[in-house]
Amino acid sequence: MKAGLYISEKNVIVGSLEKPTLNQGEALIKVSAAGICGTDMMIYFGKHPRAKAPLAMGHEFSGVIEEINGESTFKLGDRIVVEPTISCGKCDACLSGNSHVCKTLGLIGIDFHGGFAEYVTVPLHRLHKIPETLSDDHAALAEPVAVGIHTVRRSNMKVGDTVVVLGAGPIGLLIALTAKIAGADKIYISDISPYRLGKAEELGFIALNGNEVDVVKEVMEATNGVGADVVFEVAGNNLTANQMIHACRTQGQIVVVSVYKQPPTIDLAAMHFRELSLTTTRCYSHSDFATAVSMMASGKIDVTPFISHQLSLDEIEKGFQLMMNPDESLKILILPNK
Template structure:
């Protein structure tokens, strides 16, 4: 079968590999679209601690069930998207129903071959039906939208709250769209990429070019010096670790979405004196996926404007090249 293969640091190529044989409890999915995300870029750069070449990346994908053992809910021909998380089912988190923070959490496309291929074998209990009015390319963004849903839920955002988002990549923009659905009154977003800020502007957010202006100044000016009720840190830099504390209101909530490569310096004393809450978020659970699909089905959130490129898998090198340049890309999808 056709696949896009990670073969070493900064090196991907189109290849022919063996079609997977699904094991017990797995279904074989014929992939329609698969998207590149930040984690794939970490693998591509050779910096992911678990991913080893050769590997078929891709954990954001949609497709059709090619084959499946007898099942009450799914059958061959069903259109689906997939929760890509591989869990142990035995640790305390799994037993508590919080499998998305499994003690040994693994992921399709990182720990086993993923969606940058014509076929992929996935656990049946990670499948989600797709409504007829959700297209295959939209459905490849269900997983990042589910992460945004989970992130906003972790923030306990309330109707009327003001929100600051540090980072205008796909996840930052999706968080903004979900926050709007949750009742945010105004949404500030900062980034260093004019291209990505233009996306944010078209979505109705208050945009700040971080190369020119500190988002702290804009947020404080618009909130009478009080600060935002909720801050989402989605850039993973030392400067945004500083800004997240500067932008937040007394007794506000900061949600760290980024996975930091190096431990940042955070002003805990400044947080202490204003009783700031700090929380984190990892990925998403089944309820978050269901909500993301519902948002798409009811046309409450349109993810299509975020898709900047649709490429055949044979152009995997070009796709990763586009993703390295934030002035020309947002979400790159491969079609199989």
């Protein structure tokens, strides 16, 4: 079968893999749509510690069940979306019901072949059925939507709060969208890409261009010198890791979502004098993922504005090129069977 394969640093090719055979408890999925994510870019740049070439990347994907090996409530032909986390079931986090922070958490598309291929095998317990009202293309975004839901659920955000989101990438925008649904009053979102700031405005947020204005000053002026109730850091650099502290109100909350390429240097003293609390987030729970599917199906979360490109598997290299320019792309879907 055809697969988009990571071969070596900055080298993704359209190659072939043996069509996978099923182990007990697995389903064979014919992939409909798979999103390219920042983590795939990390693999592409040869910077991911676990990814081993040749690898079909892609952990945000939907498809159709072609074969099942084992007892299941799923049927052949069911449309499904994959929750790609694979936990050990034995560590303290797993045993206390928090398998998303498993000590050895793995991901389909990093530790195993993923969705940039015509077919992939997936454990049956990682599948969510796609409701009738949700398309396969949109369902492929359930994973990043679940990140947004998990992040807002981990925050103390309350109805009427002023929220700042630093970074208007797919994850920042989805957090802002979830915060809006959860009742935030004013939502400020910063970026340095005019295209992404335009998306933010389209979605009803107050856009701040970090190249043109002092983001902290703007937030302070807009809140009468008070600061935001909750700041989400989703841009992942040293500058924004410091803005998060100074844009937050006394006794407010900072939520770090970013995965930093280099550890940032931040001023803890500026946090402690104002009793700021800091929360970090990772992935999503099974329930967050199910909620993502449900809220997309009900239309509460519409991902239409997030999809900037839909490409065939043959165009995968172009997808990775487009991802390098935030001013040209947001969420790129690979459609392996089109």
